[in-house]
Amino acid sequence: MATPPPPGIYVPVPTFFVSKKAANYDPVAAPVDIETQIAHSLYLARSGIRGLVILGSTGEAIHLTNKERFEVLSGVRQAFEKEGFKDYPIIAGTATQNIEETVEQLKGAKEAGAQYGLTLVPGYFAGASTQEGIIRWFTSVADRSPIPILIYHYPGVSNNVKVVPATFETLAKHPNIVGCKLSHGDVSYHTQVASNPSIDHSKFATFTGLGQQLLPVVTVGAAGAIDGSAGFFPKSVVRLYDLSVKNQPTDDEVRERRLLQFKVSAVEELVVKYGTVGIKEAISRLRKLGDPDGTRLPLFGGIPGGDAEWAKWQVLIDALEEEELKL
Template sequence: MQPFFGTGVALVTPFKKDFSVDTEALVKIVNHVIDGGVEYLVVLGTTGEPATLTEGEKELVIDTIVQANNGRLPLVLGVGGNDTAAVVAELKTRDFSNFSAVLSVSPYYNKPTQEGIYRHFSAIANASPVPVILYNVPGRTSSNVLPATIIRLANEFENIIGVKEAAGDMVQAMKLIQMKPKDFLVISGDDMITLPMILAGGAGVISVIGEGFPKEFSEMVRLGLQRKTDDAYALHYKIADSIDMIFEQGNPGGIKQIHKALGLSENTVRLPLVEVNEELAGRINSFVKSLGY
């Protein structure tokens, strides 16, 4: 489980202006984050806009990242949904030889009970040939996975190794850390509270801002894990404003604007998402320049 300590990044899917997948830009972004010092990559998470990708495009994204990574870092694949049977079918048929784990989001829209969430993830744990990281993001799913449900799953299934906790609730995160089995990973899914979660006993982060400024953010995380608090918070406050900005008009529009400012890709997103407006783009561009990029 050591590969999942530190900073993982939820990679975007860059598009050209004609909305086709930009594989050249994706290679640039993969190299950008690896050179920046992150510990692992998450493929086709929410930030990768999988909801608007065809099955063929998803395979193109996977193949491009696997080839660009070339075995340098562990890869985690997003495999989740609100149809348990469909998720299980994918887990049973997909080739996971290039992946170290899956990240599986709690079912969205259906709004299941805690028992329904437990049974959903039980089915996933039984079907998955690789370790499973749960993903709790109630702001997107409209359903909070309570600490008791996560701990129940962690205790009953050895291959459920952690949770990406993105409720934005430090009290809930601390309860998870307090109650978890010894080797279970509580991973931040909120960039802004990553450092306090680490200092409370968390294992790191699956980040969005970390694929914009990987050097600064991954170093902050490492310093936090080393309990070098003052140095870690100095880096946190250096980039904190950018975290607010990239989520101000939705994800991944903000991080794609950073990538455009860095010369890595266009800022194109697919409907129903739209690119950030000119005013926010200007502030993001100014921030990127202020960091010396």
């Protein structure tokens, strides 16, 4: 029986591309920058992040070829092994809606060194999708996948297809489906999955995709978060998780986690507003890694407004950076 990823904080890492200044820069499809990918991944592992999601929505999975997918995954895995992070959890995203191609990507992910797959809910035929069709689609993928998979429910990139709690209850019984990432704001749905007594939560872990929800969803059984802002404030989000899972926190710890959740939630609005573009901007400005304009078309440029827009967030970012530097 497959086991889910260990509880904690995971980061959906962006895929880094070479700078415009590089000799091999291509404005249509800049080559992947494995060196920066590795540097960012090691920075996160050394900061207490429990594992990585590579090639998810933040990682622009739909913009990469299968060859590039393998290069990114295997490059990070080899670096982890070399630097003493043996068996460090890597979850590889898939973003195709063809079952056969999804399974091929999962096979490639295993070959590259990933232990899990994060499989996006198919959403092209949103109007005609049924819960039974979703169950059959994921069952078919899980039956054929060489690695355990998690269901990736992100209505914002799946044409607003909804997966209801009863569907998760059914799919959680599959021996090769070990969890889910819920990237939406419906805490009631989180509760109906993470607290469902009919689900064996030792075999099926529920992760939120939003650090904004970390404290409340952990209290209803979530295993942690796969959070974009942890890509540039890793220690702060890990600290929030550690405080959130305490069963008998002191009064000081209650106050600390509420204030820290406020600061994380406020900064996370940058991620909600600008997605991977905002994440890359923050990683570049705060951690000096990558190029804020390092995306692939149709994504183009950094955050709209550049320095002027960044300045609007500065007070919130400085407040969380103060926490980060304490840890």
